[in-house]
Amino acid sequence: LLDQHGGGICTERFASHRFPDRRPFDQMVKLSYIAAAVGLAAHVVDAFVAPGASLSSLPTTRSSINTAATPRARTGRTTPVMAHKFEADRKMRVAVIGGGPSGSCAAEIFAQEPNMDTYLFERKLDNIKPCGGAIPLCMIDEFQIPSEKIDRKVRKMLMISPTGKEVPIGQTLKADEYIGMTRREVIDGFLRERAEKFGANVVNGLVTKIDLPADGSATAPYTLHYSNYNGKKTGTAETLECDILIGGDGANSRVAKAIDAGEYNYAIAFQERIRITDEQMSFYNELAEMYVGHDVSPDFYGWVFPKYDHVGVGTGTVIDRPAIKQYQNAIRARCEDKIKGGSIIKVEAHPIPEHYRPRRVKNRAILVGDAAGYVTKCSGEGIYFAAKSGRMAAEAVVKLCKGGTMLPTEREIEDTYLRDYDGKYGPTYAVLDILQQVFYRSNPAREAFVEMCESEYVQQVTFDSYLYKKVQGNDPASDIKLLFDTVSSLIKNNYIRTDIPKDVPIWNPVESLQRLPANKGK
Numbered sequence: 423l424l425d426q427h428g429g430g431i432c433t434e435r436f437a438s439h440r441f442p443d444r445r446p447f448d449q450m451v452k453l454s455y456i457a458a459a460v461g462l463a464a465h466v467v468d469a470f471v472a473p474g475a476s477l478s479s480l481p482t483t484r485s486s487i488n489t490a491a492t493p494r495a496r497t498g499r500t501t502p503v504m505a506h507k508f509e510a511d512r513k514m515r516v517a518v519i520g521g522g523p524s525g526s527c528a529a530e531i532f533a534q535e536p537n538m539d540t541y542l543f544e545r546k547l548d549n550i551k552p553c554g555g556a557i558p559l560c561m562i563d564e565f566q567i568p569s570e571k572i573d574r575k576v577r578k579m580l581m582i583s584p585t586g587k588e589v590p591i592g593q594t595l596k597a598d599e600y601i602g603m604t605r606r607e608v609i610d611g612f613l614r615e616r617a618e619k620f621g622a623n624v625v626n627g628l629v630t631k632i633d634l635p636a637d638g639s640a641t642a643p644y645t646l647h648y649s650n651y652n653g654k655k656t657g658t659a660e661t662l663e664c665d666i667l668i669g670g671d672g673a674n675s676r677v678a679k680a681i682d683a684g685e686y687n688y689a690i691a692f693q694e695r696i697r698i699t700d701e702q703m704s705f706y707n708e709l710a711e712m713y714v715g716h717d718v719s720p721d722f723y724g725w726v727f728p729k730y731d732h733v734g735v736g737t738g739t740v741i742d743r744p745a746i747k748q749y750q751n752a753i754r755a756r757c758e759d760k761i762k763g764g765s766i767i768k769v770e771a772h773p774i775p776e777h778y779r780p781r782r783v784k785n786r787a788i789l790v791g792d793a794a795g796y797v798t799k800c801s802g803e804g805i806y807f808a809a810k811s812g813r814m815a816a817e818a819v820v821k822l823c824k825g826g827t828m829l830p831t832e833r834e835i836e837d838t839y840l841r842d843y844d845g846k847y848g849p850t851y852a853v854l855d856i857l858q859q860v861f862y863r864s865n866p867a868r869e870a871f872v873e874m875c876e877s878e879y880v881q882q883v884t885f886d887s888y889l890y891k892k893v894q895g896n897d898p899a900s901d902i903k904l905l906f907d908t909v910s911s912l913i914k915n916n917y918i919r920t921d922i923p924k925d926v927p928i929w930n931p932v933e934s935l936q937r938l939p940a941n942k943g944k
Contacts, residue, residue, distance in 0.1 A: 505828035506641050508665065514826040516819075517646055517664035518542045518622075519629050519677050522551065522606075523805055524791025524812035525670030526613035527565065531816035532666075533620035537826030541662060542617055543648065545628040551606040552693050552770030553805070554727050554734060556710070559889040561806045562602055571612050573730040575600035577708045582756065583872035584715035584865040584923050591875050594882040599889060603710070603728055604805075613809070626651045627660070632667070632680040638785060641829055665829060666819060667787040670812055673773040675793035684780030686795050688773040689722060690743045691802070692750050693736030695729065698764040705760060706733055714861075714868040716925045717752040721862050722802065724753030726760070732767060738802065740776055742928050774802060778851075783835045790815050798851055800858040806891065807847065815839045850891075865922050866915035873911050877904065 508514050514537065518529045521544025532540040556576070561567065577600050578592040618624045627648040635642035644667050649657025669677025673688055706728035718724035724737040735757065737749045754761070778795040782788070790796070791808030798807070818838035822830035861871035874880055879900045886892070915922060 505822060505824075505830050505834060508823075508827055508829050509641070510643075510665070513537055513539045514666070514823060514829075515643070515662075515664040516540045516666040516668065517644070517662060518668040518670060519646075520544065520670035520672060520675075520791070520793070521547070521549075521614045521624070522610050522670060522672065522791065522808060523613055524793070524796075524808035525668065526610065526617045526812070527809045528668050528670060528790060528812035528816040529617040529622040530613070530620050531813055531820060533617055533622040535820050535823070535826065538820070538823065540617075540622040541625055541664065542614065542622045543625045543627050543629055543646075544614065545626070545651070547611070547614070547624075547626055548607060549610065550768065550770070551610070552691060552736075552772040553606045554691075554693070554725060554736070554802070555604040555606060555609075555729070555805070556727065556803070557602045557604055557609070557805050558803075558891060559599055559602070560891050561809065565613070565809055567602070567609070567612070571608055572602040572604060573608075574603040574706075574728040575708060576603055576710045576728065577601075578710075580709060580711045581872045581875050582711060582713045583869045584717070585869060585921055587869070587872055589872050589875045591881045592885070594878060594885055599885070600708070601710070601889070605729055609805070626653060628657065629671075629676055632677065634680060634787075635785065640785065640831060644787070665786065666823075668812070668815065669787065669789045669793045670791050670808070672792045673775050675789065677787060678779060678789055678793050681781065681784040681787045681789075683782065683784070683789060686779055687740060687776040689738045689740040689776060689802070690746050691736060691738040691772050691774050692746045693734050693770045694750065694754070694766050695732050695768040695770070696735055696761055696764040697732040697767050698761050702760060702762075702764070703728070703731070703733070711757065713753055713756050714871060715752075715756075715923065716865050716868075717749070717923070718756060719749050719862075720925070720928055721858070723862070724749070724756065726753075726757050733761065733764075735761065736770075738774060746771070774804065782840060783832055785832050786829060786835070788815050788819070788835060788839065796847075798854045800854040800862070801888075803888075810847075811843055814843050818842065847891075850887075864916075864925050866919070867912065869915045869919075869922055870908060870911035873915075874904070874908060877907070880904065 516529075516532045516538055518525045518532070518540065521542055525542060525544070529540050529542040532538055555573070557567070562572070577595055578590060581589045581591060583589075614624060625648070627650040629646050629648045631647035633645035633647070635644060643663040643665050646662045646664060646667075648660055648662070650660045651657045667677060669675050669681075671677055675683070677683075706726065710728060711726040713724040713726075715724075719737045719739050721741050722738040725734070727734045735750075735754060737746070737753045739746060739749060742749075775792055775795040775797050776799070779789060779793070782794045790811040792804060794811060796807040796811050797804040815835075818835065819830060822828065822834050822838065861867050875884075879897070
């Protein structure tokens, strides 16, 4: 199962003994318990109850949209292994495009290297990016996020099913554990300012064109063409040569386009920031809500996340992007009793990548965060992985540059940054992909998903895995029980219950039907 769903990413490396220990393997084995349970549950139901609607008709890998989107494609390369001596009569220059978590965390690391000059480009220094804003506890500790940058500390989640069944989760959390809710304008600004304090040159500018090294030269610089706004409304055209290029510029990455990194499928996330009364806000003091159902999204979920003095109400979809406002209206209707009379203070929409870019490194240009496709399925989490990928990429490159004296090769960067990142988080992406395919495919499956969340064991494993990015638990007996409970729930919800709302068939020839191929043509 895991080999089909991304485990091969890691097993190839185990065979070549490229990991110093067994931790990535152990992580993958632990992940396999939950994945095998829910995956087998769906297969059992399909095979014995509904053979005409087999899960096998669904995509089986993140790369089903583009088969190049897998690190396995790096085998058989002829790229030089050894770094090249840096011989310019100046310090080595690093240009980081994008001042979000990925770019800022990369710039912070580069800025601490005395023999490298770091430039961090951001067009809107007060940018308010559409985002749920949830970050795990481990990010707060690892990236030293001050408590005043956290709007709310969520200790309870309310899962609401298609039939309105509410399941509170969070009773397994300890007193000092929580999910941090942030506003991107706050957290992004903090990380960017910290990079600047370490010595990064923050440029209030928009990169409009990137000239790659001629003939793919391993030593020639990149040339950036940009408009330098410097706080003004009109920018001044300027250029900058750099030796290392980091693309942390989001889903519509200009760096990705420049290096021909390939396309990826994407979701549209739509969110309204709604100001409600203090009394209504007290309900969401430490609570976030997740709504599932075909009415709010055919392949994702709707949410109500608390912010500093308002709530973010939103949803997302890949397969029916043109209908996003319809789904937004539905999520507002589902939570209407709790936000009634609220005023919309901001409307936001943004693309969210659905899988890795086919290419994340080319020569000395490196993609991180959303630009690389580092957003998880099922949960849609991206902030932590953006910050972590930016830091890991920068740490790997700084080490390869040996004090600003050597220019790393594409293969060296792949064999450090990509290898380490994929080994650490690849199994997580794969398993969450499986969970999304199993439980977001129909209303009966969504109902089973909410029922599964009643299990204290599921809550424990889920929260621990999310908060610390380390898969917790390794209890075969509980996993077997989960398997049979899931099978029972899927059978009951699909073929016995009659109160579950029917899914509305989608036939949209323009948008991706990767998640619901069985609906095609209906």
